[in-house]
Amino acid sequence: MAPAVFDDYLHWVYRGVTVVRDRGDRSDDNFSNHMWAYLVALWIAGDQLGDTALRNAAINSMRATEKDFGRGPYYDEVNKAWERTPPLSTLRRLIMDIYVILLNNKYLHTQWDSSNQEFLKEHPQRTFEITRATIKGVKVDVSSPHQRSACHYHEHKEGGPACGPTDA
Numbered sequence: 001m002a003p004a005v006f007d008d009y010l011h012w013v014y015r016g017v018t019v020v021r022d023r024g025d026r027s028d029d030n031f032s033n034h035m036w037a038y039l040v041a042l043w044i045a046g047d048q049l050g051d052t053a054l055r056n057a058a059i060n061s062m063r064a065t066e067k068d069f070g071r072g073p074y075y076d077e078v079n080k081a082w083e084r085t086p087p088l089s090t091l092r093r094l095i096m097d098i099y100v101i102l103l104n105n106k107y108l109h110t111q112w113d114s115s116n117q118e119f120l121k122e123h124p125q126r127t128f129e130i131t132r133a134t135i136k137g138v139k140v141d142v143s144s145p146h147q148r149s150a151c152h153y154h155e156h157k158e159g160g161p162a163c164g165p166t167d168a
């Protein structure tokens, strides 16, 4: 890809992220689903391009979306995240926290796609970890993803600077 084309692409992508954050008074579930589909695709594009800043920007918009709508991605997007990203990806971490902590495990027993065995295995494991830690008296942070520091779901170079308070 020519550098100029790549610059245009990034500009478009980042402007897209900015537009996504300015969503006005849209509050319906459909809009939330579209937003999640877009943002998950964006994170995966950032992974394929090796673009950490793009992945972090997508994470910021996901946290804003989660906060505004109180919802996570629909199961199609969850399946994509588990199919196309590595086990320790920040995308998976954020989605798992949304399902376990924010949504408190509801929605799982209804229309869930059994094709995503990995998610179905990891989900109760994560729930169990939290429960077990709580029983043992270990203090567990069960804040919703949007209440945590954005950097909890970011990738930063080891020892490098993290985000400032206004970055997310």
Ligand SMILES: [Zn+2]
Pocket: 150, 151, 152, 154, 155, 156, 162, 163
């Ligand atoms: Zn950060």
